[in-house]
Amino acid sequence: MIAQHQTPASGTLDDDAIGAFGERLRGQLLRPEDAGYDPARQVWNAMIDRRPALIARCAGASDVLAAVAFAREHGLPLAVRGGGHGVAGKAVCDDGLMIDLSPMKGIRVDPVARTARAEPGVLWEEFDQEAHAFGLATVGGVVGTTGIAGLTLGGGQGWLTGKHGLTLDNLLAADVVTADGQLLRASATEHADLFWALRGAGANFGIVTSFEYQLHPVGTVLGGMVVHPLDRAVDALRFYRGFAVAQPDELTTYAVLLTMPDGTPIVALITCYAGPLDAGERALAPLRGFGTPLADTIAPIPYTTMQALIGGGYPHGRQNYWKSGLTGTISDDLIAAAVEHYGRVPSPFTAIAFADCHGAYARVGRGDTAYAHRDLQWDVNILGNWADPADNDRNIRWVRACHDALEPHLSHGVYVNDLGDEGGQRVRDAYGANHARLVALKNRYDPTNLFRLNQNIEPTV
Numbered sequence: 324m325i326a327q328h329q330t331p332a333s334g335t336l337d338d339d340a341i342g343a344f345g346e347r348l349r350g351q352l353l354r355p356e357d358a359g360y361d362p363a364r365q366v367w368n369a370m371i372d373r374r375p376a377l378i379a380r381c382a383g384a385s386d387v388l389a390a391v392a393f394a395r396e397h398g399l400p401l402a403v404r405g406g407g408h409g410v411a412g413k414a415v416c417d418d419g420l421m422i423d424l425s426p427m428k429g430i431r432v433d434p435v436a437r438t439a440r441a442e443p444g445v446l447w448e449e450f451d452q453e454a455h456a457f458g459l460a461t462v463g464g465v466v467g468t469t470g471i472a473g474l475t476l477g478g479g480q481g482w483l484t485g486k487h488g489l490t491l492d493n494l495l496a497a498d499v500v501t502a503d504g505q506l507l508r509a510s511a512t513e514h515a516d517l518f519w520a521l522r523g524a525g526a527n528f529g530i531v532t533s534f535e536y537q538l539h540p541v542g543t544v545l546g547g548m549v550v551h552p553l554d555r556a557v558d559a560l561r562f563y564r565g566f567a568v569a570q571p572d573e574l575t576t577y578a579v580l581l582t583m584p585d586g587t588p589i590v591a592l593i594t595c596y597a598g599p600l601d602a603g604e605r606a607l608a609p610l611r612g613f614g615t616p617l618a619d620t621i622a623p624i625p626y627t628t629m630q631a632l633i634g635g636g637y638p639h640g641r642q643n644y645w646k647s648g649l650t651g652t653i654s655d656d657l658i659a660a661a662v663e664h665y666g667r668v669p670s671p672f673t674a675i676a677f678a679d680c681h682g683a684y685a686r687v688g689r690g691d692t693a694y695a696h697r698d699l700q701w702d703v704n705i706l707g708n709w710a711d712p713a714d715n716d717r718n719i720r721w722v723r724a725c726h727d728a729l730e731p732h733l734s735h736g737v738y739v740n741d742l743g744d745e746g747g748q749r750v751r752d753a754y755g756a757n758h759a760r761l762v763a764l765k766n767r768y769d770p771t772n773l774f775r776l777n778q779n780i781e782p783t784v
């Protein structure tokens with residue numbers, strides 16, 4: 324007798340079909356009863372607890388092609404995991420097929436051409452280490468355990484954004500498995516419309532099996548943080564906004580309300596100058612000269628040390644609930660609301676970040692990539708983060724109340740990679756004027772919405 328597995332979307336899956344699928348894979352196919360299933364379904368945000376019917380741990384593009392075909396043929400919901408850091412937890416689903424790319428770790432740096440190819444299971448700390456061996460880097464996320472895949476396909480803000488734009492501005496080409504089961508190479512000259520969509524809305528258009536990036540010479544940077552106590556945060560943030568709008572491209576500076584390990588609430592002005600160190604000293608002099616900081620750690624450091632500066636605060640396994648919005652100006656009212664709310668924060672791991680995007684980022688046209696919000700310098704993100712699930716209600720309430728207070732002082736625009744499950748309007752807000760073109764491309768590349776477990780652009784055909 325053939326054993327059958329219930330899945331809501333497909334009705335049943337028989338053992339023979341599952342067995343044949345498993346044999347097609349170079350990687351592993353995991354069922355709930357298999358060793359390794361539980362670790363494989365876990366993602367960074369411990370609030371997400373979903374149980375796929377099957378997990379395909381892919382070893383290469385052929386496995387991804389087989390997995391997409393299997394999901395399509397059996398009508399299975401399909402979730403795609405890169406680094407698993409997405410706060411919304413879209414990398415894992417209940418009952419369907421989880422396509423786990425995390426075993427795909429290849430990285431090849433070409434130091435002469437200053438390019439790198441990397442597979443979608445690579446994390447930023449891995450990518451940075453390989454590129455840094457040649458004194459090179461691309462724009463990467465500021466926490467090393469974040470995946471290159473989801474971050475690149477949604478945007479990619481980092482310490483080099485002022486100088487080199489978003490990560491997706493440094494994407495030269497991508498290999499993509501599309502909904503109809505092809506492997507396409509997308510670049511400025513091949514499937515250029517798909518390449519446009521991948522740069523900001525990538526998760527909706529296929530599964531990227533290889534990324535090719537432009538690298539830049541980045542060895543030692545001038546980086547670190549200047550720290551002021553929360554009771555001086557209003558003045559520090561007013562100073563910061565003036566400083567940040569006048570920064571050269573080489574300098575990118577975030578302001579973050581956070582709590583030190585000893586319980587002291589602070590505002591940290593975290594900064595990275597990627598250029599000649601003497602020019603960096605001059606550019607940073609006003610920041611270092613402002614007020615009487617509790618600490619000033621700015622020094623010449625390897626770029627990889629800069630990239631490791633704040634990652635320790637974001638371990639796997641905590642509860643996370645975020646809300647965010649973009650803004651082109653930091654008003655006095657926004658500062659007052661953020662500082663006032665942070666004074667009542669229920670978790671010492673929670674932060675409010677003002678992530679700075681300017682310079683090269685702002686010189687890309689709004690319609691040049693699917694990422695739309697080039698005129699908005701700051702991503703204001705309320706990063707709710709706590710350890711004990713028993714505290715969920717209290718922390719979620721605080722994040723929502725804080726967002727309610729900040730929202731009138733933010734634009735409608737939002738960064739797609741910050742979104743939780745916030746509904747279709749927020750997805751439209753993420754793409755602004757580019758949303759209509761994305762719907763037209765979704766109609767063409769994925770009319771049945773096979774790739775829908777993401778911040779979804781719904782087809783209209």
Ligand SMILES: Cc1cc2nc3c(=O)[nH]c(=O)nc-3n(C[C@H](O)[C@H](O)[C@H](O)COP(=O)(O)OP(=O)(O)OC[C@H]3O[C@@H](n4cnc5c(N)ncnc54)[C@H](O)[C@@H]3O)c2cc1C
Pocket residue numbers: 367402403404405406407408409410412413414424443463464465466469470471472473474475476477478479480481525526527529530531532637740741776777778
């Ligand atoms: C601690 C922390 C720090 C962060 N820091 C930054 C930062 O500095 N800068 C920044 O811009 N963002 C940052 N982010 C946000 C980050 O960009 C997103 O969480 C991003 O989605 C992470 O990518 P991932 O591959 O790890 O996530 P996943 O959860 O694996 O994937 C996220 C989405 O992308 C899809 N996806 C993944 N891989 C592929 C693929 N190969 N092809 C198609 N779709 C795919 C998934 O299905 C999912 O919908 C941070 C997030 C966290 C949790």
